[in-house]
Amino acid sequence: MTIGKLKLTNSLTRKKELFEPINSPKVGMYVCGPTVYSNVHLGNLRTFISFDIINRYLKFLGYKVRYVRNITDVGHLLDNGEDKISKKARIDKLEPMEIVQKFTNDFHNVMKTFNVLPPDIEPSATGHLLEQIEMIETLLSRGFAYQANGSVYFDLIKYNKLHPYGKLSGRKMADLINQSRTLEGQDDKKNPLDFALWKKAAPNHIMKWKTKWSYGFPGWHLECSVMSTKYLGKQFDIHGGGLDLKFPHHDCEIAQCLGSLDKEPAKYWMHTNMLTVNGQKMSKSLGNSFLPWQLIYGNHKLLDRGYSPMAIRFFMLQSHYASTLDFSNEALNGSLKGYTKLANGIRILKEMIYPKHDALNVNAALINQISKICDDCHNAMNDDFNTALTIGHLFNLLKKVNSFYSKQLSLTDINQATFNRMKTTLLTFTEEILGIKPEKNINGHNLLKFLLEDYAKAKATKNYKKVDLLRQLLAEEGITINDMKDFIGWAYNE
RNA sequence: GGUUCCGUGGCCGAGUGGUUAGGCAGAGGUCUGCAAAACCUUUUACGGCGGUUCGAAUCCGUUCGGAACCUCCA
Known part of the structure; x- marks a missing residue:
């Protein structure tokens, strides 16, 4: 065990x-x-x-x-x-x-x-x-x-x-x-x-x-x-x-x-423990407290911008509950980027399917590595609900997922049981245990699919004017197009 | 003054005796029409002093600095 x-x-x-x-x-x-x-x-x-x-x-x-x-x-x-x-x-x-x-x-x-x-x-x-x-x-x-x-x-x-x-x-x-x-x-x-x-x-x-x-x-x-x-x-x-x-x-x-x-x-x-601002406890009497809504919409003089609720939740979970957590624009920005990376990984993972194949190239080292990270996630939570450490391990797992996605690693290198455990662990810990749920949902998947196909065609014919235009238009809708090795991918913007 | 706790790299933040935390930022690389994303590699570290130990960011002492509670506060 x-x-x-x-x-x-x-x-x-x-x-x-x-x-x-x-x-x-x-x-x-x-x-x-x-x-x-x-x-x-x-x-x-x-x-x-x-x-x-x-x-x-x-x-x-x-x-x-x-x-x-x-x-x-x-x-x-x-x-x-x-x-x-x-x-x-x-x-x-x-x-x-x-x-x-x-x-x-x-x-x-x-x-x-x-x-x-x-x-x-x-x-x-x-x-x-x-x-x-x-x-x-x-x-x-x-x-x-x-x-x-x-x-x-x-x-x-x-x-x-x-x-x-x-x-x-x-x-x-x-x-x-x-x-x-x-x-x-x-x-x-x-x-x-x-x-x-x-x-x-x-x-x-x-x-x-x-x-x-x-x-x-x-x-x-x-x-x-x-x-x-x-x-x-x-x-x-x-x-x-x-x-x-x-x-x-x-x-x-x-x-x-x-x-x-x-x-x-x-x-x-x-x-x-307490949330601090510039090292001081956040409290109403000191006048250094923020309302959650102010942080979401960014309407407070100390804030550079607004942050989504899940980015804020992620920010808080990156520290241990018994430690003070210092609040700053810089720290929040870092968390926002980390959260976006995680959210994109989760979306990719949900669509990822284990391929049918003859399992010939099973990589035992990789399998062990993945299973160890899964164990690490449980152990980190078992250690006084250490969410910060858990998130660290989840990012290690995320690296594997992204490597499979971008085909820098092949799913045929691991067996189905390992794939299932990787998928279940990352999804369960992120969504059920840490309570980080997807905030953005793309309505109109068919439309997106069509545009990406159009994009691929434009790329194939080296119509870069159109390529750049499609990129820009989708960016305005919160989507970044990623040219992968042999397919076109996409991700949520921050 | 009493009680409790903290001091980790450019920022945030885990770790408590030996083995990579992690995220963000920086540098280099793979990839690319250019990008982006992703992945790989990589720089910067444990407040000061002393002690214990084969070995300390981690234990002990001391010192400096900071915080919370002792009034309502999550």
Whole structure:
């Protein structure tokens, strides 16, 4: 066996571990989704593309994955205690649910545009208020929470006596207490580190629900604990999110789950790294973030041009999810060219058929080489979903395909089984696992065929004026004509 | 200050003890009416210093530089 087993980096242990699901072949995966008070930006997109790959690859390996990705539609507070969605609703004079719907729609459009598969369940915080209230009650009854002025807070000092708080991010309570910052409206807390489970709403607050504690709303961390538990059980396999959620959000989730259920919620924690611009994290507050649409259409002052969604997806997959990825025109241009090369190769490969022949010239070395590259692709994905390395191997395979196409290598040198494996591997990894799908489709294949025949005739009669004209006309339609040794080929332009 | 991480060739970006990552760009070649595409060959490399080792980009120490988190963030 030359193909190994799946390993992934577990943020909880900081080690690369063999992936062993709790109830194989079932796999439960929870990923923190967006807060829908504005458009998702490119950095958010990177995270969701990364988990899309993980979802796709786990399914490819035959696991029965239940992928849950939430929509946060309440509970994210600003420094002054106002809810992000409430604030946007107040400014735009809209119902909070109109804000939520608008940006949820945008989020879904972006996901679809970038070929991100939808999750199996996409729960929202406001749809799970009863469950959240129940968890608060459990925490209160177990003594890990306390009421103060209509709000309920998680008692971290008490919790920390039983379970170390901050183990995911490597923080210690003593250090945290020394460094905590005083925020507005936190006078009710026993300890500044305690976080809200339920927050009493100010009179002008629009999003609020009646409970025995107050008219109020749930704290942000609570929804993820509640919804992951509800749909995946007390313990599930993978919990993911952006690196910036590791602390405090994910440490708080662990505290809520352990505090109410006595179980570690997730076996493996996975964190995706940040997209950077000139070495700095892309974020809304720094003003260096791009919207996906701006990148597609090229309408941003930092952009030289627009890039197609698949070129952008390819760009992101050329790095590992746990590394930062720096964003620049130069890097994007490089990826665009690489992507175009891959897309053209895929088109050629789809039309390539193994010829009928007497297999006399079988080249064992070539067969071994091709099968090794196919193994390499699997092993690269098995190594913590290393898409960058996988793409490297796919290009090695692509070279073979192109060599067969241009007849620099002959298909009669390999047997049918090798041909089939080469074809299946390249197509499956590119389209199913990496989710890179063809963007351009030529309508009017017959017309193209006719023009290429005409072109060939013009060439044969050395009518170069016509030859050049046909080349130019087709170039304007996005097609490059390639004169091959004994036939006329074509490819997509960038 | 605490926690975590990074520094690879012109650009992006894998690799973690010995053997070509890959893409883009550059050079040469095959092919070509000229091109283009493709393929082949090829230049530029592991921040500095010290250590471990037969051997280090990879391990250890140190130093310089950069980033993220500690406030909402994917």
